[in-house]
Amino acid sequence: MSMSDASMITRAPTHEASFGDYFALLKPRVMSLVVFTAMVGLFAAPMPVHPMVAFSSILFIAIGGGASGALNMWWDADIDAIMRRTRSRPIPSGKVTPEDAKAIGIALSGFSIVMLALASNLFAAGLLAFTIFFYVVIYTVWLKRWTPQNIVIGGAAGAFPPMIGWAVATGGISLESVLMFALIFVWTPPHFWALALFMRNDYDDAKVPMLTVTHGRRSTRNHILGYTLVLAAVAVGAGYTSLGGPAYVAVAVVLNIAFIKGAVDIWRRDETDSEADDFKVERRFFKLSLAYLFLHFGAILTDPLLAQLFGGTL
């Protein structure tokens, strides 16, 4: 059996898809991050938003994020079939056809943009449209298979949701929303490069030019440390704008010390050390990176919440 026969079989639908298979196209785990960060952006903004408008807007932002996920799965079905981490996704596992994924992605993109414009404002809808375009065309189609900086630039797509949330409330952009964007943007490279270190040959097999493949694993460790230091400056710096307060600064200082320590630990190791303990430090850093983002965005909401509870005495 030739390679093309094998790939045709892999991509042919083996059974009729269930509702859950279509839902899986929307990358629910990424969607939950989109919902959370967009919600923080919306509630951190100085303008009050009606709960119904807030709920609907976050839902439409999430649908837009899901739509771009479906279009990403459609375009990357060949890569997903090779990598262990993505092999069970709906298209490579033969549950949904690539054409269906494309149709769902395009339909939901249009739907989410129009509905967000109706629910909130044109600026927020425009930002959502740009985010979908950026993730699908700039990242997925253009950069992912072309440059080892794919993760750096692609990270911008994941960084837009809090800005969109902020735009829903204010109708524009401000320093605070740019800082929330920067927080996710600079966080993304160390997060994904740590994953690339312990997922080993996945990206190599799929011919995706990850930094680990093009510049080597030593260089990846250096890059993780570099970006982590920049991230600490952005995260702590944000505490001195209206985003921050005593609770945020305290959380940011503690988390960034832990994150820098993790990055230094990765930087000091070589492949022999990592293989000896099955990438324990890299795996721990990856897990910490998830908690890092969640806690930072949680902390952004903590100060206004405390101020409201204690009547603005903080």
Next chain:
Amino acid sequence: MSFDRQHEIHTRRFGRNLGVAAVLLGLVAIVFGLTVVKVTHVEFEVPSAEASQ
């Protein structure tokens, strides 16, 4: 071609139809809710051409 007994595919299709129904009902509820909020909001204005009719 028809199946005499309830086939697994029927269960899956039923689940899918139920999912689509829930999504559509949710959409109707959201559009209705949003409309109520928008038209009862203080900034809501009927376009002048329609108001004069």
